[in-house]
Structure formats: structure tokens, C-alpha cells
Amino acid sequence: xxxxxxxxxxxxxxxxxxxxxxxxxxxxxxxxxxxxxxxxxxxxxxxxxxxxxxxxxxxxxxxxxxxxxxxxxxxxxxxxxxxxxxxxxxxxxxxxxxxxxxxxxxxxxxxx
Amino acid sequence: xxxxxxxxxxxxxxxxxxxxxxxxxxxxxxxxxxxxxxxxxxxxxxxxxxxxxxxxxxxxxxxxxxxxxxxxxxxxxxxxxxxxxxxxxxxxxxxxxxxxxxxxxxxxxx
Numbered sequence: 001x002x003x004x005x006x007x008x009x010x011x012x013x014x015x016x017x018x019x020x021x022x023x024x025x026x027x028x029x030x031x032x033x034x035x036x037x038x039x040x041x042x043x044x045x046x047x048x049x050x051x052x053x054x055x056x057x058x059x060x061x062x063x064x065x066x067x068x069x070x071x072x073x074x075x076x077x078x079x080x081x082x083x084x085x086x087x088x089x090x091x092x093x094x095x096x097x098x099x100x101x102x103x104x105x106x107x108x109x110x111x112x
Numbered sequence: 113x114x115x116x117x118x119x120x121x122x123x124x125x126x127x128x129x130x131x132x133x134x135x136x137x138x139x140x141x142x143x144x145x146x147x148x149x150x151x152x153x154x155x156x157x158x159x160x161x162x163x164x165x166x167x168x169x170x171x172x173x174x175x176x177x178x179x180x181x182x183x184x185x186x187x188x189x190x191x192x193x194x195x196x197x198x199x200x201x202x203x204x205x206x207x208x209x210x211x212x213x214x215x216x217x218x219x220x221x222x
Contacts, residue, residue, distance in 0.1 A: 041149075041196065043212045056209065090155060097202070098143060103155035 003027050006091045006104035013081055014112055021076045021107045023091030029102070031055075032074035034066060035090040037106070043090065049074050081111045115139050116201050118213035126221055131186040133216045135199035138180065142202050145210065146173050146184050149196040158184070158197075189220045 006023040013019050025032060033056075034046040047066040048056035054066070063079045078085060091104040116137045125131055135144065146158040159166050159173040161182070166173050170189075175182040186193055196217050200210040 041215050043198070043200070045209065088153060092155075098160075100157040100160045101145065101147070102157060103147075105152075105154045108153070 004091055004093055004102050004104040006089075006107055008107060009105065010108050010110075012110045012112065015081055015083060017081050018077070018079045019081060019109075020078070021089055021091075021109075023074050023076070023104055025072055025091075025093040025102070027093055027095070027102060028072075029093040029095045029099075030071060031094050031096060032068065032071070033092040033094075033101070034074065034076050035092060036060075037088040037090060039087075047074075047076075078109075081109075083111050085109060086111045114211075114214065116199060116211045116213040118197075118199055118216050120216060121214070122217045122219075124219045124221065125189060127190060129189050129220075131189050131193070131218065131220075133184045133197050133199075133218070135182040135184070135201075135213055136180060137182075137201045137211070139201070139211065140204045141177075141180075142204050144175055144182050144202070145200040146182070147198045147200065149198060149215070151195065155198075186218075191220045191222050194219050 004025045031050045033048045035043045037043050046060050049068045051071050052068045065077045067075045088106045088108050090106045092101045094101050119134045143162045145160050149155045161175050170187045172185040196215040198215045199213045202210050
């Protein structure tokens, strides 16, 4: 019974390609997030959706576009991949602002 | 200087030792998270607290809002506690934003 699941776990692709990472949560949470963990292990928020509406949109290239078809899903599309996009991307969810975060297992993206 | 600072950055200890990881922050906060990232990469939320103390098994988290400081303690540490421990603070009125510490890498030797 995976609470927050994201796929794929590993993604290796070439520069210039377009790829998607999917995230689903079965916790009934209202809020979902995408984080990028860089080489120094800092977790940086990229986007947050609350009930399918965008509430946080940090300064990320517009090549990154989140899509939330329903409140249980928040997918991340990345166009024209660049070497600097290589990182681990984590999806997370919470029941509102004051609740603990539940993370997916991460997607390690490698752009060659 | 990061608004959330953790210390130490790295900690190696023997099995059974009492472990303390510290988190200091320079902004007003409404809540603080402690998370654990396993060597395999998965992240688990351990605690979310806004005052006082919470305990779960061998883990204890405390926070002192006036001193802008939180600690995570592990009693009777075990090699399976080896992980990176991360604190993250939610600033006042921050609307879901968290300010993340850089993490403390803990290794417990048998």
C-alpha cells in the first residue's frame, strides 16, 4: 500500500528530449508538491498544488510544467532537457499546510 | 548564511550511543519538520512540531521557539539509524513554503 508513488525510479535520457515523471498519492491529501534535490542534498520546492490549483511556483525554467488532473495526481513534464536538470526529484503530499509531509521514493533523472 | 542551520554536518557514533542533532533558525516559524533520508534515497517524515517535545519510539524531538532551536535525539542508537536527518522550518505566513536545512549525515557503527 504505497502512500506516495512516483514513476519512474530512474530516468536516463539525452539532452533536448522531453520527459514526464508521474506522482500519485492514495492518502486523500489535498496538497501535493514537487521538490528537486541538488548535488548538495538541499531540497528545493518547485511547485505545489492544493486541490488541483497551483499555489507555489518557484523560479524554475518554464521548461518544467506541472499537471494535476485530480488532487491525487501531480505529474511533472520537462521539455528540452538540459544537463543541469540532472537531479533527484521528489514528489510529496500533505493534508494542508500544518500537516507532516509524505514523500515518494524519488526519481533520479540523469541527462546525458 | 542559510536561514536554517544544522549541526553537525556529519556524525559518526558507536551503536548504543545517545545522539543529538541540532537545528537553529533565524526566522520566525510556525512549525518545524524533522525528516529522515535513508541511504537508498527515500524520505520519511519523523516529526512536525511547533512547541515542546514529541517522542516516537527511540526518537525525541524538542523545540524552543524563544531560542529558535530544535533538537532531534536518538536513544540507544542502532546501525539502522544511519541516514541523513533534515530539519525544515515553515516561516510565519509562508503559505506551504519550507526552509530546508542541509542535513546531518549520521553513521552508527556496530
